[in-house]
Amino acid sequence: MIAALGIRLGDPAAYVFLAFAAMTCGSALIVAASRNIVYSAYALLLTFFGVAGLYAFLDADFIAAAQLLVYVGGILVLILFGVMLTHKIRDINLSNETTNPIIGAAIAGFIFLALAYVSIYTKWDVVERTASPTTGEIGKAFVGKYLLPFEASSVLLLGALIGAAYLARREKEKP
Amino acid sequence: MLTLHNCLLLSALLFATGVFGVIARRNVLIVLMSIELMLNGVNVAFVSFAKFYPGSSLAPAGHVFVLLTMAVAAAEAAVGLAIVIAWFRNRKTTDTDDMRSLRW
Secondary structure, eight states: OTTTTTOOTTOHHHHHHHHHHHHHHHHHHHHHHOSSHHHHHHHHHHHHHHHHHHHHHTTOHHHHHHIIIIIIIIIHHHHHHHHHHHSOTTOSSTTOOBSOHHHHHHHHHHHHHHHHHHHHHSOOOOOOOOOOOOHHHHHHHHHTTTHHHHHHHHHHHHHHHHHHHHHHSOOOOOO | OOOHHHHHHHHHHHHHHHHHHHHHBOBHHHHHHHHHHHHHHHHHHHHHHHHHOOOSSSSOHHHHHHHHHHHHHHHHHHHHHHHHHHHHHHHSOOBGGGOOTTOO
């Protein structure tokens, strides 16, 4: 099992990678399975940090920074606001049940096994990219080849934020 | 250790965890968090393919896709939480089983 994962004992990078992977997967399981919604929200923080560490491992420096800024700084704070606005912190049992864990686990396990089968048994002809700073290339790609998707996503973001502000604002008091 | 297999297995595990959360949990906030987990799993797959399939050009297309996914995820979180908060203000619940006012 350990040899199948390609762990060479005595390679410190392997241990750091394993630690990041364990942190990510363990806290993801807490997010999906914890009874307390506040624990879920804070475990999501650990998951995002672990994923950012994996990005740094995979030579995606700009993506790692953007993960921290966008997910931890933006989305997680939004989710925490949502949790705090809809629950009392001490409420553990407030509608936090699982409905059909067996069906859910079966479907999730099937999806995982299918993806794992494909990723293990496909013959990938891997060429490893040498580590190089990616920020400049991403910027050039966004103003060059990928200009239209970039503009489309910016318009989508603007529309979504206006819609969110409209949806969440308080209704005016009727006179 | 840092091979394509391991990264893809990790992303599959994240995605499957998100699927479990979406199907099995009744709190709509946990469902939103699980959607974020699934998006993160897909992003890990994108970045690992960008690492192990560099392609001919210098521009890393996987990284570009990840940034676009992040923009869509931010929009989704904002709108989703706005809907949750508006719903909670009107109905005092975040249980997905109670959200059936469109069903007769």
